[in-house]
Amino acid sequence: MMEQYHEIKKQYPDAFLFYRVGDFYELFEDDAVKGAQILELTLTHRSNKAENPVPMAGVPHVAVQSYVDTLVEKGYKVALCEQLEDPKKAKGMVKRGIIQLVTPGTLMNDKPSEAKESNYLTSVVSTKSCFGLAYSDLSTGEIYATHLKSFAAVSNELLSLRTREVVFNGHLNERDSDFLHKANITVSEPVELTGKHAEISFAEQNLTNSAEKSAVKQLVGYLLQTQRRSLAHLQAAQSYEVSQYLQMSHTVRDNLELTASAKTGKKMGSLFWVLDKTHTAMGGRLLKQWLARPLLSVAKLGQRQEMVQALLDEYFTRENIVDALKGVYDLERLTGRIAFGSVNARELLQLAHSLAAVPPILAAMQKADNKNLQNFAQEIDPLRGVAKLITSTIVDQPPVLTTEGGLIKSGVDSQLDRYRDAMNNGKKWLTEMEQEERAKTGIDNLKVGYNKVFGYYIQVTNSNKNKVPLDRYQRKQTLTNAERYITPELKEHENLILEAQTKSTDLEYELFVKLRDEVKKYIPALQKLGGQIAALDVFCSFAQVAEENNYCRPEFHTDNQDVKVVAGRHPVVEQVMKAGSYIPNDVKLTEDTDIFLITGPNMSGKSTYMRQMALIAVMAQIGSFVPADSADLPIFDQIFTRIGAADDLISGQSTFMVEMTEANDALQHATKRSLVLFDEIGRGTATYDGMALAGAIVQYLHDEVGAKVLFATHFHELTAMEHTLSHLKNIHVGATEENGKLIFLHKILPGPADQSYGIHVAQLAGLPKKVLRKATKLLKRLEAQGSSLGPASTQLDLFSNEPEESSASESELEAENELTAKEKDILDEISNLYLADQTPLQVMQLVENWQEDLKDEN
Numbered sequence: 087m088m089e090q091y092h093e094i095k096k097q098y099p100d101a102f103l104f105y106r107v108g109d110f111y112e113l114f115e116d117d118a119v120k121g122a123q124i125l126e127l128t129l130t131h132r133s134n135k136a137e138n139p140v141p142m143a144g145v146p147h148v149a150v151q152s153y154v155d156t157l158v159e160k161g162y163k164v165a166l167c168e169q170l171e172d173p174k175k176a177k178g179m180v181k182r183g184i185i186q187l188v189t190p191g192t193l194m195n196d197k198p199s200e201a202k203e204s205n206y207l208t209s210v211v212s213t214k215s216c217f218g219l220a221y222s223d224l225s226t227g228e229i230y231a232t233h234l235k236s237f238a239a240v241s242n243e244l245l246s247l248r249t250r251e252v253v254f255n256g257h258l259n260e261r262d263s264d265f266l267h268k269a270n271i272t273v274s275e276p277v278e279l280t281g282k283h284a285e286i287s288f289a290e291q292n293l294t295n296s297a298e299k300s301a302v303k304q305l306v307g308y309l310l311q312t313q314r315r316s317l318a319h320l321q322a323a324q325s326y327e328v329s330q331y332l333q334m335s336h337t338v339r340d341n342l343e344l345t346a347s348a349k350t351g352k353k354m355g356s357l358f359w360v361l362d363k364t365h366t367a368m369g370g371r372l373l374k375q376w377l378a379r380p381l382l383s384v385a386k387l388g389q390r391q392e393m394v395q396a397l398l399d400e401y402f403t404r405e406n407i408v409d410a411l412k413g414v415y416d417l418e419r420l421t422g423r424i425a426f427g428s429v430n431a432r433e434l435l436q437l438a439h440s441l442a443a444v445p446p447i448l449a450a451m452q453k454a455d456n457k458n459l460q461n462f463a464q465e466i467d468p469l470r471g472v473a474k475l476i477t478s479t480i481v482d483q484p485p486v487l488t489t490e491g492g493l494i495k496s497g498v499d500s501q502l503d504r505y506r507d508a509m510n511n512g513k514k515w516l517t518e519m520e521q522e523e524r525a526k527t528g529i530d531n532l533k534v535g536y537n538k539v540f541g542y543y544i545q546v547t548n549s550n551k552n553k554v555p556l557d558r559y560q561r562k563q564t565l566t567n568a569e570r571y572i573t574p575e576l577k578e579h580e581n582l583i584l585e586a587q588t589k590s591t592d593l594e595y596e597l598f599v600k601l602r603d604e605v606k607k608y609i610p611a612l613q614k615l616g617g618q619i620a621a622l623d624v625f626c627s628f629a630q631v632a633e634e635n636n637y638c639r640p641e642f643h644t645d646n647q648d649v650k651v652v653a654g655r656h657p658v659v660e661q662v663m664k665a666g667s668y669i670p671n672d673v674k675l676t677e678d679t680d681i682f683l684i685t686g687p688n689m690s691g692k693s694t695y696m697r698q699m700a701l702i703a704v705m706a707q708i709g710s711f712v713p714a715d716s717a718d719l720p721i722f723d724q725i726f727t728r729i730g731a732a733d734d735l736i737s738g739q740s741t742f743m744v745e746m747t748e749a750n751d752a753l754q755h756a757t758k759r760s761l762v763l764f765d766e767i768g769r770g771t772a773t774y775d776g777m778a779l780a781g782a783i784v785q786y787l788h789d790e791v792g793a794k795v796l797f798a799t800h801f802h803e804l805t806a807m808e809h810t811l812s813h814l815k816n817i818h819v820g821a822t823e824e825n826g827k828l829i830f831l832h833k834i835l836p837g838p839a840d841q842s843y844g845i846h847v848a849q850l851a852g853l854p855k856k857v858l859r860k861a862t863k864l865l866k867r868l869e870a871q872g873s874s875l876g877p878a879s880t881q882l883d884l885f886s887n888e889p890e891e892s893s894a895s896e897s898e899l900e901a902e903n904e905l906t907a908k909e910k911d912i913l914d915e916i917s918n919l920y921l922a923d924q925t926p927l928q929v930m931q932l933v934e935n936w937q938e939d940l941k942d943e944n
C-alpha cells in the first residue's frame with residue numbers, strides 16, 4: 087500500500103494527500119506530522135514495531151469536508167485520493183486515484199456566511215509585451231480576462247479581487263514572490279494539458295487579445311486538471327480593461343472602506359453594509375462586483391438609475407418583487423452544482439422553487455405603470471418548463487441521498503410504478519400471511535419481521551415455541567426470549583420484494599440522473615436568469631436604501647469637471663449617528679476651483695467631509711442614488727487617496743514611505759478627471775520637511791495635474807497659498823469655544839481656520855493635566871515668537887530651557903486645573919483628618935470653616 091501511496095504522492099508533492107482506506111482518509115509521513123498539528127489530530131504510527139514506523143493521522147470519511155476546508159482556507163492544497171473499486175471485489179491491491187485537488191482558488195465553501203463572497207482563482211501569464219490575467223469563480227463559472235502592462239498593475243488587480251490563488255507561468259523575482267506570500271496568495275504552477283478541450287475553446291471564444299487567451303487557457307486547464315469533473319457551467323470569458331471603469335488601487339478601496347471596515351475587516355461600517363439590502367446571495371455578490379468596478383458610461387449609469395427610480399416610484403411593485411426574491415435560492419451556485427453533477431434532489435427542488443418565484447416577479451413588473459420595468463421583464467425567460475419538469479418528477483420532500491430511492495414521484499415511469507406495485511403487493515402478502523399463520527398455529531403474537539442479515543422471518547416468543555409447526559418452519563436464529571423461523575414461501579416472496587426494491591432504487595437513480603442531465607442543458611439560460619435576478623435584486627436594494635435615507639438621484643455632465651453637491655452626507659457616518667444629527671455640507675468645486683485646502687481642529691470632520699465626496703462619487707458611478715439634496719457630478723476616471731496612517735503591511739513599508747508612495751501614485755497618474763483626497767500629507771515626518779513637501783505637492787497638483795483635490799492639513803502656513811494659486815480655495819470646518827470648552831460645528835465654511843485647538847482635543851481625550859499645562863505654555867511661547875517658521879535652533883532652545891514655574895494666570899486651561907495654596911491646605915487637612923477622634927458636631931464645625939475659607943478665596 088505504501089508503494090501505491092508514494093507513487094500517487096509523487097505527483098502531488100505540494101498537496102496534503104488524503105488517502106482513502108476504508109472509512110477513513112489517512113495522512114502519512116510529513117503530511118501526517120504537519121496535518122496532525124494543524125487539524126489537531128492524534129498522530130499515530132503505522133507498523134509500530136518496524137525500525138522506522140510511518141507517522142500517520144486519519145479523519146473519518148464522513149467528516150472530511152471540514153478538514154479539507156480548514157487546510158485550504160489556510161492556503162494549503164488537498165489531493166483527495168479515493169478507492170476506485172470495491173475493495174471486496176478487488177483482486178490484490180485496491181485501485182486508487184485522485185478524484186479532486188482542492189486549492190485555495192477552487193474551494194467552494196457552502197457556508198451561509200460566505201454566500202455573498204466570491205472566491206476567485208486567477209491566472210497570470212507573462213508575455214513579451216504584457217501580462218494576461220484571467221479569473222473565475224468556480225462556483226458560478228463566470229470568467230473575466232484582461233491584459234496589463236506591469237506586474238504592479240497585476241498585483242493591484244490580485245489584491246482588488248482578493249484572490250487567494252494565482253496560477254503563474256513565469257518566473258517571479260524575489261520581491262514579487264515575497265509580495266504574494268505576504269498577501270497570503272498561493273502561487274501554483276500551470277498544468278500541462280494534452281489534446282483539445284471543449285471547455286477551453288468555449289471559454290476563449292470571444293477573446294481577441296492573445297495574452298488574454300493564454301491566461302484563459304491556463305486558467306481553464308488548471309481547473310480541468312484539479313477538478314476532474316464536468317465543468318459544463320464555465321462561461322465564455324468576458325474581456326475587460328481596467329480603464330473602462332473608475333480606477334482605484336486596492337489601498338484606495340480599503341481606505342474608503344467600500345466593502346469592509348478598515349478597523350475590523352468586517353462588513354459592518356462599510357459602504358457595502360449601507361447599500362446591501364439584497365435578498366439573494368447573487369444580488370449581494372453582484373453589488374460587490376459593482377463596487378469594485380464603478381462605471382464611466384453615462385448611458386449605462388442612466389439605465390441603472392432608471393431602474394432604481396422606477397422601483398422607488400413603484401413602492402408596491404417593489405414590495406411584491408422583494409417578497410418573491412426571498413424565495414429565490416442561489417441560482418448561480420446551484421447551476422454550478424448541476425454542472426458538477428453533485429446536485430441532489432433537494433437542490434433540484436430548490437431550483438424549481440426559485441424558478442417558481444420568477445413569474446410573480448414578472449407579473450409585478452408588467453403590472454407596474456413603467457416602461458423600464460416592463461422592458462426588463464420582457465427580457466426575462468422564467469424557464470417554466472424546467473421548473474415543471476423538476477416538480478413533476480421529484481417528490482415533495484426527497485431525501486438527501488440520491489442512491490437509496492424515494493426520490494421520484496409515481497406516474498413518472500411505468501416500469502418504476504410496476505416495481506413499486508410489486509413491493510407493495512409483496513408487503514400486503516406478508517401481512518396476510520401473518521394473519522393466516524396466526525390462525526393456523528394459534529400463536530396470537532406471531533410476527534413477521536425483517537433484518538439485513540436474515541431477510542424476512544417469522545418470530546415466535548419462547549412461551550409459544552411448542553406450537554410451532556416444525557414440518558413447515560425452519561429455525562434460523564435464537565434470541566433470549568424468542569425464536570425466528572423461515573418458510574420456503576416466505577423466502578420466495580422475499581426474493582420478489584427485494585428484487586423489486588433494488589431494481590426500483592437503481593431505476594430511480596437512473597431517472598434522477600436523466601433529469602439532472604436534462605436540466606444541465608439549460609445551464610446557460612439559468613446563468614442568464616441568475617444574472618438578471620441578481621441585477622433586479624440590487625436595483626431593489628438601491629431603491630430601498632435611497633428611500634429610507636433620503637438619497638437623491640445624481641446628475642452627470644461630461645463637458646466639464648464641476649462638482650456641485652448640495653447638503654451632502656457621509657453615508658456610513660450618518661447611519662451610526664442619531665437621526666438628524668449629521669450636519670450636511672456642500673461641495674462646490676467649479677471651473678475656477680480645483681483644490682480645496684481644508685483646515686480645522688482635529689475631530690472637526692475634515693476626513694469625513696473628504697471621504698463623503700469620494701463615496702458620493704463611487705455611489706453615483708455604480709448607479710446608486712446618493713446622500714445629498716442634489717448632486718451634479720462629472721464622471722471621475724480615477725480616485726486617489728492618502729488617508730489615515732495605516733501601514734501597508736503587505737509591502738512592508740514604513741508609514742511615511744506608504745504616505746509618499748500613495749502621494750506619488752496620485753501625482754504620476756491623476757488626470758484632470760480624477761478625484762484626489764489628501765489627508766494631512768507630510769505629517770509622518772519632521773515638521774519642516776512635511777510642510778515643505780505638502781506645499782510642493784499642492785502646487786504640483788495645481789499647476790500640472792488639474793484634478794479635483796481635497797487637501798486637509800494642519801499646516802496653517804499652507805493657507806497662504808490661496809494668494810498665489812488661482813485655483814485653490816481655503817475652506818475650514820467650524821468650531822467655537824464656549825467656557826473654555828471646544829464645540830465642533832462640523833460645518834464647512836469659507837476661508838482658513840483661525841485656530842487649531844489641538845490642545846483642547848487632547849484635553850477631551852483625557853491626557854494628564856501636566857502634559858496639557860506644559861503644551862499650553864510651549865504653545866504660548868511659540869506664538870509669542872511670531873511664527874513657528876523660525877530657525878530650528880530656536881525651537882530646540884525653547885524645549886530645553888523651558889522653566890518649571892507656573893502661575894495661575896498663564897492660560898485658561900491652567901486656571902481651570904491649578905489649585906490655590908489655600909485649596910491645597912484644605913485638601914491636606916481633609917486627608918490627614920482622623921475621623922475616629924471627632925464627634926459629628928466637630929466635623930460639621932470643620933466643614934463650615936472650610937466653606938468660609940473657600941468663599942474668601944473666590
Ligand SMILES: Nc1ncnc2c1ncn2[C@@H]1O[C@H](COP(=O)(O)OP(=O)(O)OP(=O)(O)O)[C@@H](O)[C@H]1O
Nearest residue numbers: 667668669670687688689690691692693694695832
Ligand atoms: N458633518 C458631520 N456631522 C456630524 N458629525 C460629524 C460630521 N463630520 C464629522 N463628524 C463627527 O466627527 C468625528 C471626527 O471627524 P473626522 O475624523 O472627519 O475629523 P478630522 O477633522 O478629520 O480629525 P483629524 O484632524 O483628527 O483627523 C466623526 O467621527 C463624526 O463622529
